[in-house]
Amino acid sequence: xxxxxxxxxxxxxxxxxxxxxxxxxxxxxxxxxxxxxxxxxxxxxxxxxxxxxxxxxxxxxxxxxxxxxxxxxxxxxxxxxxxxxxxxxxxxxxxxxxxxxxxxxxxxxxxxxxxx
Amino acid sequence: xxxxxxxxxxxxxxxxxxxxxxxxxxxxxxxxxxxxxxxxxxxxxxxxxxxxxxxxxxxxxxxxxxxxxxxxxxxxxxxxxxxxxxxxxxxxxxxxxxxxxxxxxxxxxxxxxxxxxxxxxxxxxxxxxxxxxxxxxxxxxxxxxxxxxxxxxxxxxxxxxxxxxxxxxxxxxxxxxxxxxxxxxxxxxxxxxxxxxxxxxxxxxxxxxxxxxxxxxxxxxxxxxxxxxxxxxxxxxxxxxxxxxxxxxxxxxxxxxxxxxxxxxxxxxxxxxxxxxxxxxxxxxxxxxxxxxxxxxxxxxxxxxxxxxxxxxxxxxxxxxxxxxxxxxxxxxxxxxxxxxxxxxxxxxxxxxxxxxxxxxxx
Ligand SMILES: C[S@@+](CC[C@H](N)C(=O)[O-])C[C@H]1O[C@@H](n2cnc3c(N)ncnc32)[C@H](O)[C@@H]1O
Numbered sequence: 001x002x003x004x005x006x007x008x009x010x011x012x013x014x015x016x017x018x019x020x021x022x023x024x025x026x027x028x029x030x031x032x033x034x035x036x037x038x039x040x041x042x043x044x045x046x047x048x049x050x051x052x053x054x055x056x057x058x059x060x061x062x063x064x065x066x067x068x069x070x071x072x073x074x075x076x077x078x079x080x081x082x083x084x085x086x087x088x089x090x091x092x093x094x095x096x097x098x099x100x101x102x103x104x105x106x107x108x109x110x111x112x113x114x115x116x
Numbered sequence: 117x118x119x120x121x122x123x124x125x126x127x128x129x130x131x132x133x134x135x136x137x138x139x140x141x142x143x144x145x146x147x148x149x150x151x152x153x154x155x156x157x158x159x160x161x162x163x164x165x166x167x168x169x170x171x172x173x174x175x176x177x178x179x180x181x182x183x184x185x186x187x188x189x190x191x192x193x194x195x196x197x198x199x200x201x202x203x204x205x206x207x208x209x210x211x212x213x214x215x216x217x218x219x220x221x222x223x224x225x226x227x228x229x230x231x232x233x234x235x236x237x238x239x240x241x242x243x244x245x246x247x248x249x250x251x252x253x254x255x256x257x258x259x260x261x262x263x264x265x266x267x268x269x270x271x272x273x274x275x276x277x278x279x280x281x282x283x284x285x286x287x288x289x290x291x292x293x294x295x296x297x298x299x300x301x302x303x304x305x306x307x308x309x310x311x312x313x314x315x316x317x318x319x320x321x322x323x324x325x326x327x328x329x330x331x332x333x334x335x336x337x338x339x340x341x342x343x344x345x346x347x348x349x350x351x352x353x354x355x356x357x358x359x360x361x362x363x364x365x366x367x368x369x370x371x372x373x374x375x376x377x378x379x380x381x382x383x384x385x386x387x388x389x390x391x392x393x394x395x396x397x398x399x400x401x402x403x404x405x406x407x408x409x410x411x412x413x414x415x416x417x418x419x420x421x422x423x424x425x426x427x428x429x430x431x432x433x434x435x436x437x438x439x440x441x442x443x444x445x446x447x448x449x450x451x452x453x454x455x456x457x458x459x460x461x462x463x464x465x466x467x468x469x470x471x472x473x474x475x476x477x478x479x
Binding site: 013033040041048049086107 | 159387434
């Protein structure tokens with residue numbers, strides 16, 4: 001039923017082996033962009049923790065690592081944090097794309113995996 | 117982590133176990149935003165630019181697998197497209213890495229949960245440590261390290277990874293629930309036994325079981341990590357589904373056994389000979405009058421513009437989906453009909469809405 005030899009070709013397909021593609025002629029540009037994107041994430045993690053620490057100090061008068069891990073922001077605070085994160089990424093990466101009409105995430109998925 | 121090295125239980129996000137630390141989850145929120153901002157938002161613009169660039173450099177995109185490297189090279193001359201591709205790849209690698217690091221920190225506990233679930237219900241799971249794994253299935257699909265088959269915690273990783281991928285659109289399994297609700301049924305309306313192929317973490321059969329509580333619901337996947345996790349996830353929701361590690365091209369079920377067979381996003385991840393065998397197997401295990409519903413990427417028109425579609429090619433090559441180009445070009449609608457099915461809807465908009473609905477003629 002399963003004709004294995006007919007499947008030998010799959011080994012040769014691009015994507016069968018995990019490659020390390022780069023997208024600029026000079027791969028150092030890829031590396032730099034990657035470093036910047038990842039640094040942005042680490043910086044955001046610190047900002048988020050700082051917001052929680054300040055919030056806990058203001059509301060509870062104390063803070064422990066455990067309190068930070070268990071912290072669940074109220075819907076208002078959550079929305080505020082989401083908003084400042086969006087602002088943060090937009091400010092930092094503003095030079096890319098921002099001047100063009102944006103595709104909404106739903107339209108992107110529908111183009112990729114069909115309507116739901 | 118607390119000072120005494122214990123992780124606090126951070127609960128779940130919808131049906132997905134939370135990451136181990138607040139920092140990991142925050143990092144993932146950032147990745148989601150970046151995907152919206154750098155990938156989704158400029159998609160239209162980047163698609164137009166890439167087409168212009170390929171046309172200008174006379175780089176055809178319709179000769180898979182030969183075209184992958186030339187297309188990538190040509191697009192490296194257009195910085196906005198190259199940046200888009202870089203962002204896509206980096207963000208994808210970054211979320212897998214962080215998700216794996218995060219769950220692995222409490223990997224022992226998560227493995228114990230899987231072991232315990234293997235022997236508990238509701239529902240069941242059957243898998244085999246000596247399963248004869250075909251080579252084609254060992255690819256790191258979506259560049260998820262270990263893919264669907266090689267990491268014990270692969271189901272956990274996939275769950276959080278697809279949550280990030282869908283950027284909120286599938287939170288609480290909303291997308292799968294909606295798909296289940298609109299699944300085309302056999303014309304006589306009888307649904308007492310159903311089968312989901314390539315079930316992943318089992319979101320679709322769980323939603324189907326909720327809609328048809330009396331039905332006997334089965335789901336198979338080639339990856340043991342997937343069926344084990346799918347069973348744990350269904351069990352935690354109190355839903356009774358039977359998961360089995362099995363290849364869709366070699367179904368261990370009697371002929372004429374099921375009323376409804378479904379496959380959501382399986383077909384673009386299997387090579388053409390396996391696609392063909394799977395359609396034959398679905399036909400065999402369905403009863404006369406039964407229905408096979410396939411949701412997947414749209415088929416590509418053979419007379420298509422040779423400079424369009426860069427995203428499919430580079431997704432296949434750089435996001436570990438090496439068979440997806442074969443799938444979009446294979447005309448699954450016709451293949452279904454050649455196997456003996458009747459295609460219920462042929463119009464493109466209907467297919468986008470209902471998937472490919474294939475009816476096995478009533479006896
Ligand atoms: C993209 S996932 C889709 C999961 C699920 N259907 C969903 O809607 O989220 C594809 C799944 O198909 C499985 N798969 C790949 N080849 C298979 C085969 N030959 N037989 C059964 N399952 C297979 C993979 O292990 C993976 O879990």
